[in-house]
Amino acid sequence: MATIYDIAKEANVSIATVSKVINQNGRISDKTRKRVSDIMKRLNYQPSMVASALTKKRTYTIGLLIPDLANPFFAEIARSVEDRAHELGFNLVICNTDNDSVKEESYTVLLKQKGVDGIILATGAHNNAILKKLLHQKQVIAVIARDMPSLAVDTVLVDDFLGGYLAANHLIELGHRSIAVITEKFEVMSSRERVRGYRQAIEEAGLLFEEKWVRVSSFQVQDGKATAGLLLDEDNPPTAIFACNDLLAIGAIQAARERGLSVPRDLSVVGFDNTILATIIDPPLTTIAQPIQELGKQIVDLISQEINEKKTSKQRLVLLPELVVRGSTGKLIP
Amino acid sequence: MATIYDIAKEANVSIATVSKVINQNGRISDKTRKRVSDIMKRLNYQPSMVASALTKKRTYTIGLLIPDLANPFFAEIARSVEDRAHELGFNLVICNTDNDSVKEESYTVLLKQKGVDGIILATGAHNNAILKKLLHQKQVIAVIARDMPSLAVDTVLVDDFLGGYLAANHLIELGHRSIAVITEKFEVMSSRERVRGYRQAIEEAGLLFEEKWVRVSSFQVQDGKATAGLLLDEDNPPTAIFACNDLLAIGAIQAARERGLSVPRDLSVVGFDNTILATIIDPPLTTIAQPIQELGKQIVDLISQEINEKKTSKQRLVLLPELVVRGSTGKLIP
């Protein structure tokens, strides 16, 4: 591997000069610049970023902490983050945490040791401790698709309250009166907000908000299916279910089907996220769309500004979700 | 941030001594080791890996080139690779190439500049040139889920021929005689192998292999849907379709549904990959399962051995796919 010394020697200049042509700064005569450039090309020279990282304290690498890449929602988030990061000249090191705070902790110290320029968190809402620690160490961090209201951190997320409201409202407009919610655990802020939005719509419509129709579940399809099953097996089952993500919604559809119920005739289902799954399930899922591309782009823009110190203050950007009506919801048939 | 010098000073030892306790090598008295360790802990010292990378020429980072994280199959691959990499002490930088050789090229030079210990390729089968170049530069590389028969590279993949055979054979056993295939473009080795396996099964059963039933398509759901649509609209449509991946199979199911055909009564469909999608679609998809966890684990083990020079020769590990029968296939009803 050619080093800066090889180039310098070959070109009869100092390494300082070579460095300047690499970084296109300092004053250099066009003549030497060209000579050096040519030699770099000829020797197929590629400057070592680990060496430059040591002096510049910049690795052009961002860490992404995510619960689980195998979950389509997070995979799509990761994809959009990587796209924008790449455009801005960053690489992305991706870490699957399974929302396990031990993993989160160990990944964050590793990333720090590797000198990443910033860390984007899509994980572990509950774990303020880790965030605080990072903040305290002057790590540049940003949070995507999660809310940490108590911390001054760059954040991009969707208005979960509105999302919940839109979902419930859609069902109400279709005539439904018994609308259940299946949510992930409440430690996750966004779940709570979605349920709050649901409640708001319910009450605004003059309906009674009933605790018994709010069910907490884990986040996999099976969990949604089991939880929905319990609901459907009751004496007065709901005629509609709002599930706080597409995975759970799919579980609900499966539970209905298992019971010989037809969706949407016997049960309407609304999801959240608008992942690829929503278009694949039959019937296609009515869901609340998160602008995933935009979320990814914006969070990278924010963190990149902070890395480049082009920013004075933290921001919290709230994007608006949209209702996407497909086949899983329909008018209540009395 | 504390450096090795701070620790050395605080402990009244040389930086060499501190380095030894960090790396647990060299001979050190228990007493000083403990003193130094305590101080490291007290000052919350975390050795800079970028500095050590400069001397050791090891970053404990692996690059993963993948077509598209938003594609569930590759997302699951990425997840399994990351899991094993993490276990072995590596981080993973993930690059989405969209199978675009320009991107592949630019990512590989970037990764090289960043001094990654190795690169795992799940992308761009067609592009031997890039591979050769990397090999020539002594980059440690490995290939997952793709075959590069002409190159001496560590490879882990599934027996695509067998997979195709199993798929077709299953349909034949169900009584089908007119079995179409939808495949990705043939530049991808694995597609070709899957079709070869299909053909083998057809001919072994004494049936006629017909070119007209082999259709090349792009790789998205829509493409599969469109291609299947053409097949179904023919005068003598096939009674079964083997699609070379789950996405295409789902497209086929959708095309059938759109035409009022019932799966599997009027059309049987087999997919390939056994992604999460296979369990979500209705009816659940009969498909050829790739052992994704195992693929990921094995490729990381191989590349890690190569990085640690614990290996003399390249390997090509072929895992066996399995037929998973679900609801999308059924006996031919005459």
Add this chain to the structure above:
DNA sequence: TTGAAAGCGCTAACAA
């Protein structure tokens, strides 16, 4: 416009 030299934080050979 160019170059000398110090330094980034660590490792490793060698000496003490």
Add this chain to the structure above:
DNA sequence: TTGTTAGCGCTTTCAA
């Protein structure tokens, strides 16, 4: 057992 020292490949200040 511990320390000295020369790098690793680059950036950057300052002087020429």
